[in-house]
Amino acid sequence: MRSGISPLILCGGSGKRLWPVSRDTMPKQFIRLEGEHSPFQQTVLRVADRRIYSAPVIVTAHLYRFEVERQLAEIGLTGTLLLEPEARDSGPAILAGALYVAAEAAGETLLVLASDHAIGCPEGFHESVAAADPVARSGYIVTFGIKPTSPATGYGYIEPGEPLAGPVSAVARFAEKPDVETAARLIADGCLWNSGNFLARPKTLIAEYARFEPDTFACVSRAYEGARMSAHVVILSGAHYGQAERKSIDYAVMERTELAAVVPADWRWSDIGTWDAIWEIGARDGAGNVVRGAVESLDSSNCLVRSNGPLTSIVGVRDLVVIVEQDAVLVADRKSCGSVKTLVENLSRRGAKEASAHAREHRPWGWFEVRDLGESFKVKRLAVYPGGRLSLQRHRYRAEHWVVVSGTARVTVDDTVAILTPNQHAEIPLGAVHRLENPGNSLLEIVEVQHGSYLGEDDIIRVEDIYDRVVLDAAE
Structure with missing residues (x-):
């Protein structure tokens, strides 16, 4: 050739x-x-x-x-x-x-x-x-x-x-x-x-x-x-x-x-355009089921079951698609999978954020998930890829507390730079210029607790950013 x-x-x-x-x-x-x-x-x-x-x-x-x-x-x-x-x-x-x-x-x-x-x-x-x-x-x-x-x-x-x-x-x-x-x-x-x-x-x-x-x-x-x-x-x-x-x-x-x-x-x-197509190309068990994740099946056949987290069980069913995500569940007849797009369009018209956005929000440096939310607090799980670094930034309305769960973190708070390992923490006062980085070779995970009068993702004033995002931007 x-x-x-x-x-x-x-x-x-x-x-x-x-x-x-x-x-x-x-x-x-x-x-x-x-x-x-x-x-x-x-x-x-x-x-x-x-x-x-x-x-x-x-x-x-x-x-x-x-x-x-x-x-x-x-x-x-x-x-x-x-x-x-x-x-x-x-x-x-x-x-x-x-x-x-x-x-x-x-x-x-x-x-x-x-x-x-x-x-x-x-x-x-x-x-x-x-x-x-x-x-x-x-x-x-x-x-x-x-x-x-x-x-x-x-x-x-x-x-x-x-x-x-x-x-x-x-x-x-x-x-x-x-x-x-x-x-x-x-x-x-x-x-x-x-x-x-x-x-x-x-x-x-x-x-x-x-x-x-x-x-x-x-x-x-x-x-x-x-x-x-x-x-x-x-x-x-x-x-x-x-x-x-x-x-x-x-x-x-x-x-x-x-x-x-x-x-x-x-x-x-x-073209793997539908869940039925995923079932067609998937590795099936003796009952014709294609499963991924934490799945238990009993007396069921020709089903596609995929769970991203919770244990998902099916009993006595045939030709079903069951897809479980953290914030949404789909159950459909396999032969009706082409209609899922219409379902999503209906959700979009109703303004359901689940139609277009995942619970896990991806960023250039990694991803985060909101785990709890109250009137004046928010709890997030953040993961930073090796070499990833959040923008140097400050907030108008919230303070933050970071606890390292796994990996190694380089934390900047105003003029102080510290290296933190699992079970160590950092306080980010309201208005402080700060940054989180992963200098290691493995994934860095932290738990972030926010507290303040406003907790929206657009409360970010960027001072410096390696990903060329604008200074005032909601896409941290």
């Missing part, structure tokens, strides 16, 4: 159908759904062979920047981050990536990959890429069409047309998500599932986008030209990017171009 393939990994989706585990603040691509790595990490590892693939370009939101960097560091890999000021669907994201690769890696083909898909048989994946590469270099946009295993109604379909080279054919037509009868007929006619992943030259994608969507092309081009760039981070200009039309690459280009091609793929693939 020849080298010179640049992976472009799309990493901005919210994954509402996997609620309550996946939410806007920490979506499914960053969560360990199966195995020891998140779907995002699995995607990056899949293209880690530098004899074949260049370091990836990762399109993501500002909100996820530090989680992307943390998860890359966890697997010992690097990449360039292309930060969207706001989500505009896959079309503008891919166009921005194509502009970057065309400028920085001329001559490479662009392998566009979703960060939240599960792919079995890595060897088969690389073989498909190898088959698609020469056709992509000749000017086609080659999609990966998955050979169907069932008349699925949640996927679009591709009808292969005239052969081009090897297993690659031109696309005769795309079919929208069908009903069961139509899906069965499409499969009988030789149609493939549309995986949403593809390979093309950057200049081909750029030219086709400019032809079909000139206004969006102009907006994204200006956003790229006005981007702020550092060694591994490109921040697109929000003033221009926000004017781009929100549209998927399928509607913007793929269903309109004469250059679409498809390579049939035999490898196991799932």
Whole structure:
């Protein structure tokens, strides 16, 4: 296989159908759904062979920047981050990536990959890429069409047309998500599932986008030209990017171009879009159950049960999904899992914070959870990653008390700096300039007790911050 393939990994989706585990603040691509790595990490590892693939370009939101960097560091890999000021669907994201690769890696083909898909048989994946590469270099946009295993109604379909080279054919037509009868007929006619992943030259994608969507092309081009760039981070200009039309690459280009091609793929693939899909790819016990966490099952079969904390038990049930988080529980018929997104939208309309935010709030330095809350006090559990440091800050309305539970803490309070170990504590008086850091190699955990007249997260005045957050900001 020849080298010179640049992976472009799309990493901005919210994954509402996997609620309550996946939410806007920490979506499914960053969560360990199966195995020891998140779907995002699995995607990056899949293209880690530098004899074949260049370091990836990762399109993501500002909100996820530090989680992307943390998860890359966890697997010992690097990449360039292309930060969207706001989500505009896959079309503008891919166009921005194509502009970057065309400028920085001329001559490479662009392998566009979703960060939240599960792919079995890595060897088969690389073989498909190898088959698609020469056709992509000749000017086609080659999609990966998955050979169907069932008349699925949640996927679009591709009808292969005239052969081009090897297993690659031109696309005769795309079919929208069908009903069961139509899906069965499409499969009988030789149609493939549309995986949403593809390979093309950057200049081909750029030219086709400019032809079909000139206004969006102009907006994204200006956003790229006005981007702020550092060694591994490109921040697109929000003033221009926000004017781009929100549209998927399928509607913007793929269903309109004469250059679409498809390579049939035999490898196991799932967009892990629903809990039923997680059950399908999961390791089942003798009764067909897929369990994770503290779960006990009796006389139950074909269930997916996942508990993040409390012991969860099922007795005498079939085909259920039971998902238990600290602040929310989902119980659903497995075959109705596609409706979870509607449930989340209903919760959002009611203003339920659980619809989009986890009880555990993630920050660049680590995370925290509120464990108790009263009229004038709040108790939080904080965890700081090795090397992590909170901003140097002060509060107008609250004092704090920190107790180290595990790890080593470096604590700054005004002009005093101290190293604290488990069972040692620090007092943070009202108005004191302070900072918490983890100088060690293991996770630092503390219990924080706040006391004051106002306990909102926006009571933070930043003096200094290594994560480039603004001085007055509620996102500590």
